[in-house]
Amino acid sequence: MMDYIAEIEGDYYEGTQVKLRLMTPPPIILKFRIQNEASNPPERIFVEDYFNSSTRIRRGRVYRIASGINWSYDRVTPRPLSVPGQIPGMPPSQFVPCNKVYVAEDNMSVPYNATIILGQEGIKSSWIAVMVERVVSLGLVVTLKAKTFLGVLPDVNRDALPEGNRQDILLSLNAVVDAASIQAPQAVVDACRNAASHMISAKFPASNPDGKKDLGDIVKWLIAQGKLEKCTDAADSLLYLMEASASHLVNRLHSRGKANGPAQNGTRPLSSEDANLAVSAVALAVSILKR
Numbered sequence: 001m002m003d004y005i006a007e008i009e010g011d012y013y014e015g016t017q018v019k020l021r022l023m024t025p026p027p028i029i030l031k032f033r034i035q036n037e038a039s040n041p042p043e044r045i046f047v048e049d050y051f052n053s054s055t056r057i058r059r060g061r062v063y064r065i066a067s068g069i070n071w072s073y074d075r076v077t078p079r080p081l082s083v084p085g086q087i088p089g090m091p092p093s094q095f096v097p098c099n100k101v102y103v104a105e106d107n108m109s110v111p112y113n114a115t116i117i118l119g120q121e122g123i124k125s126s127w128i129a130v131m132v133e134r135v136v137s138l139g140l141v142v143t144l145k146a147k148t149f150l151g152v153l154p155d156v157n158r159d160a161l162p163e164g165n166r167q168d169i170l171l172s173l174n175a176v177v178d179a180a181s182i183q184a185p186q187a188v189v190d191a192c193r194n195a196a197s198h199m200i201s202a203k204f205p206a207s208n209p210d211g212k213k214d215l216g217d218i219v220k221w222l223i224a225q226g227k228l229e230k231c232t233d234a235a236d237s238l239l240y241l242m243e244a245s246a247s248h249l250v251n252r253l254h255s256r257g258k259a260n261g262p263a264q265n266g267t268r269p270l271s272s273e274d275a276n277l278a279v280s281a282v283a284l285a286v287s288i289l290k291r
Helices: 163-180 185-203 215-229 234-256 261-265 272-289
Strands: 004-008 011-015 020-022 029-034 044-052 057-066 100-104 115-120 123-134 140-146
Touching: 004 020, 004 057, 115 140, 163 185, 163 272, 185 215, 185 272
Parallel strands: none
Antiparallel strands: 004 011, 004 100, 011 020, 029 044, 029 115, 044 057, 057 100, 057 140, 115 123, 123 140
């Protein structure tokens, strides 16, 4: 039996073609479309069931516009206030007046990794479809992951990244964002260290020509270049030193997180503040990478 959602008097009701019940608490409902979909797709909505800002995962059901479906007053709970015949200009009727009716989407293919647009035109967000399931009522449940970093890091212009490094950079930055809110400090710093290595290698290919250098060696190269070869150009020197400082910071935090770090270096164990500092350093590197 198909699922339906009906908008009645500004409230949303859900159910089947037999009966409806009020959705409480009020649901979050967004316009839904697939980027670059064939022309003139039906109006669709995304009814959010789950959202986690830490993992940037959103999960919900997809419905499409429907017509020709009616429910009598005794099949809607609680009964709407408006009664046709008592409202000026509205003829008597045994059916509840619905503003819009949507039926569970059962005739749509959502490709894996497809870009999904949620929201109204002009105020919308982009998501990636990571899982699609068909439920017993024949509708679709879609799991989405945000394409943006949700404020953890500055957004990156993917097209501006060197093609050979693009995938590595994006994967490493996604790992930083995924780790930042839910994992232990050491995992966050490790993710930041990996991201810093990929970004520096992309911006300064000579720092790691064969891709085999560790972040420590890359940082040494940056510092040497900033102090020696670029000292006559103030702008370039500042750029190098900022990059070196951010990367050097991440590198030092990584060494502090090793099992023998406190004993060998006389430092304290990593804390959540250190993890936040590492993420901020990567954010600085991302900002520099965008220039």
